[in-house]
Amino acid sequence: MTKDGGGADLIPGLDDLPRAPAGGAGRASGAGGKAGAGGRRGAKKGARRPADDLPVARVAVDMSLPHLDRPFDYLVPAELAAKAVAGCRVRVRFAGQLVDGFLLERVAESDHEGRLAYLERVTSSEPVLTPEIAALAREVAVRYAGTFADVVRLAVPPRHARVEAEPVPEGGPVPEGGPAAEGGPAPGGEPEEADAAEAGGWAEYPAGASFLGALEAGRAPRAVWTALPGDGWAPAIARAVAAALAGGRGALVVVADGRDVARVDAALAAELGEGRHVALTAELGPAERYRRWLSVLRGRARAVVGTRAAMFAPVADLGLVVLWDDGDDVHAEPHAPYPHPREVLALRAHRTGAGALIGGFTRTTDATRLVESGWAHALAADRARVREAMPRVRYVGEDAQLARDAAARTARLPNVAFEVARGALAEGPVLVQVPRRGYVPGIACGRCRSPARCTACQGPLALSSSHAAPYCRWCGRIAGDWHCPECGFFQVRAVVVGAKRTAEELGRAFPGVPVRTSGREAVLDRVGPERALVVSTPGAEPSAEGGYRAGLLLDGWVLLGRPDLRAGEEALRRWMNAASLVRAGAPVVVAAEGSLPPVQALVRWDPVTYAERELAERREVGFPPAARMASLTASPAAIRELLADARLPDGAEVLGPVPVPQAGAGDGPERERALVRVPSAAGQALARALKEAQGVRSARKAAETVRVQVDPLELI
Template sequence: MTEEDGGQLALVRAKVRRAPKPSQAPAPELPIARVAVDVSLAHLDRPFDYVVPARMHEACVPGCRVRVRFAGQDLDGYVLERVAESDHRGRLMPLRRVVSSEPVLAPEVARLARLVADRYAGTFADVVRLAVPPRHARVEGEPATEPTPPVGAAPATDLTEPAGPWQEYDTGPSFVDALRRGDAPRAVWSALPGEDWPRCLAHAAAATLAAGRGVLLVVPDHRDVARVDQACAELLGPDRHVVLTAELGPAERYRRFLAVRRGAVRCVVGTRAAAFAPVADLGLVACWDDGDDLHAEPRAPYPHVREVLLLRAHEGRCAALVGGFAVTAEGARLLATGWAHPLAASRSRVRTEAPRVFVAGESDLELARDPAARAVRLPHRAFEAARAALAAGPVLVQVPRAGYLPALACQTCRGPARCGACSGPLQLGAAGQPPACGWCGRPAVAWRCPTCHGTTLRAPVVGARRTAEELGRAFPRVPVRTSGGTRVLDTVGPEPALVVATPGAEPVAEGGYAAALILDTWLALARADLRAGEEALRRWFNAAGLVRSAGDGGAVVVMGDPGIPAIQALVRWSPVAQAERELAERQVAGFPPAVRLATLEGPSDAVTDLAELTQLPEEAEVLGPVPLGDDEEAGVRLVVRVPRAGGTRLASALKAAQGVRSARKAAGAVRVDIDPVVLG
């Protein structure tokens, strides 16, 4: 290189250094974007202001995805709104880029996410991750579909019966009429035995769509989704609803999400992943079988579908329907406070549609004939009921899952073993240690059963496979089918068969089951959970609801103590009365939903630190901490409960304390769960 060439190169480099950077002039209108940055730290749970460059003015719309500079790194975020001025007095950084101009975060969903985060002491970023699926660029580029016409114009919609299946309920016709007018009725629905509940939900959706409003139907699992999907397709016609579940592939899930967000479809059916679906002009939210633990989100901040939908109904002034064969204590509280009204059939109608329910060994005469009726797994009465019913169709046999092993029972009467001090469930101890209480931890020394005075404990191990083998030997000429675990049947035919199923995996029988046997009820009630009775009754009602009516010969035989309130409620088919009783007991004991309760779980030092930083309300009561296991690494649990009126203050205090710990970068993660589903 010559000296002249070197001089020219130096001149070029100098010009490059002096060249102005690309223009960062702000947008001509509303130059400030309020961005929710994808950060889960509690002390940063607020929107941040950024300057919108002029070149991004058109693409940066509220609800779109953006990339911003935050704490020395590029992070994702959502634009919540565009404003003219910022409250921040310092220098604002510009947006790095607009990832997509698609407004995926609807304003109403953003407000809902904020409410859910505040209610569960979580962060906005964690809730939005549940609400908005990951982006799929190729799907965004596909042409948008046109919105469907009003449902009233659909030829498949049957509007000849104004109330349809709801006319079987006392307030059903008025509920449907209110939906057609675009009103916002709220109801707790106690479904009739044997009810075709997917058709009821589809009819309620049709009435809401006829009023020009949107619908959101949430059910526990994919089997229920398939049934509601079919019912909606038959009643509403094709392409008038969409299914949203987490099991869909990323492309298909995002495609359906965009169809809902763009207003092409206004009826959504799905599992808990659909609870935040951006349905336009939402007119009805419905939750079927709200007691199912599949409705509880396992990721922070652990929201429950029922609570999310009730928040949507309250904020959006839309109708709400919480239904099931059973009624939860939360449903009973909605009725007690007047927030919702009962939607149930008359007692005479219930008696007509319900199967006959028997309890093995319920009378002295039966015990005289079969002294072991309350102790053996398959007493004589159950055997005879199954044999008689097999001549008319399939027989359902419900057995508890094999996951209830830690709870112990009496070897003689099989009743649940309880602690003599606090009535908590007795559980297996460590190697070489005696059984101990799962609540207070006291060892069970010289235990004696209060019912039969037996002194021997047993650890039950009973599953569907073993039960199927036993029934196969008892009924050698009858086919035995199992449903549960990794192999779940959706339907069975009307031909005679023994169907052994675990709770939640019962297949639907064509024409209904001729009979049902509910085995090992004591095992379900022995769960180390304060919701054990409610959960057991819910599972029994769901199984009995698949059986034909008593007029068609349907019968249910329950193996258990006839004096247990949950079994009495099943015999009478009175879910609302039992839910009211459960609510009253929880009010006395001080457990949700009568109070607001928060559990703090984690390392001992971290839980103690968080508890000391929390400015609890004066009426708060602190229980614990107690160890979660024998190993110190298992951590501890601390429980805080307050009256329901102080629930908002409790959540705010916990959120503020978590913000202090995250700002300090304190060691040890603490799980905060408000109104947990499991209270064991």
């Protein structure tokens, strides 16, 4: 594998990754040993002969085995010479079987000394794997100790032959820019720049106009954006996209879920006009999603918005990448090699010379590290403007407050919150955030308080309604005859109350007021200005016309008490996302201890200081993102074998292994988890060592695969 120079060390944690040649994945000397086993030049098939021009194709075979993670050389038959283009899908014979692959490039000759097999056929001549995405996939595979094939599966959607065969609309690529870009920049630049900043709400940020101006000039500004509360974030993103298009380059926006896609989609349509961008979500279905993806590939759409899978969208001449709410755990990719959009988009911005905008109402420690390193600049409003836009936050939970409200020691809705809700309901809707979904997701013995467990699998018991029998959350078994194994008592009490039970209690506390719920079963997108109590789980809060008149953030201890390194950061993110839906100056009550740093950051509406403090503390103890980590999950024997084979870099520290909790008693073999920690500068060396060790185990056909995850979201 060759390198095209360094430079990725400018991005914190993206440690000077090896570069692939322009054709895609790096070539391996002698590649094609197995591929050539069944091929002969010319022979039994008689009519087959190599193509006259560039007869050798380098193919990335769709195989996830680490020791085969390299391109293989094949001969291009003359009859397929016109169809076999770089980036197309092909079928090849590999180890006696027909498998899929991607043709990375065609060359004049091969370094392989043996005979080469022919391409069996070209599945589609559409060049779906562009050189930029192929090179990006190789870098992502290196960074996350994965394989090129696994990354390409995430980057290129499955083929839909009928969609590919549809006639291409006439007219060529859509024009850059939109209504905001018509006429081009003024000679002096400043009046147009100011108007553009005002149109997108960027004038509220001191550096907003200069950020847009740099995009329109074709430069590559990089910013970590702390957005003001309210619903102006989507129009602001749309204005930034329009600026990038006006500069003659494309734009890519990645958000957390379909509701955010819909908001940005509507904002882009208003800013750019219809037909100038595409939205990519899983809800579209395979045919429509592939149709839109092809429109991006063919250059008919220069702007894209979508969920995490869109981070690999083949936008031509990329000029801006945007990631909204990068701390949302929905961004975490559940499939190997588990890349995060923040790192992938940062790599794309670095490789293509594009601008980057990482935004949210709060700020993650990972984004703070980008600012501290100088890779990106902070983009935020001044404190006076923040105070004007923020709601009025207060907390309940200190002893002095509880002394004035004795019933609040046991009630889930203290008197302070009750009075706030009652006063706000006279004007409009009130938002109530509850951390747990369901009715009563946790119960215990009514006498001795021992947790109620399933007798079959030892899973936690829960209640689905006030009249239902307890059931197991793991195996679903009904426990109608449950009794406490400690004291024999047969009645239960609620330990944790969910959103449904909260809605039921609020309905009794506020008779005559409509109570609406938004959660896993049914997510509301928007509510009207009429009076109502809207009970929602985190992330499912609907926006309200004109903003909520008040917000209640209940059971703060549930979020803050999670056994997770990011518990405080995640609690603050969820609180601020909900409070941002409340109109400026309206009351927000959070049920949590006021002395805790996340609560203080919410009261002051100062997520930046909290993130900087959190990063400094993690740097002292060697936790991510100040250090790089990898988790290894498998049986104890498999973890020991992998660590024995891995040539870990100097300074590597192995933590554990420790047992992984099972879903039920006796479910499957014993599994453990080990963490490997290295300094940030050794991140690439750690990924390479783990990849090589995986390759050794794969080559000797180890019976068990070790799940390797670099930079895991959860460490505990």
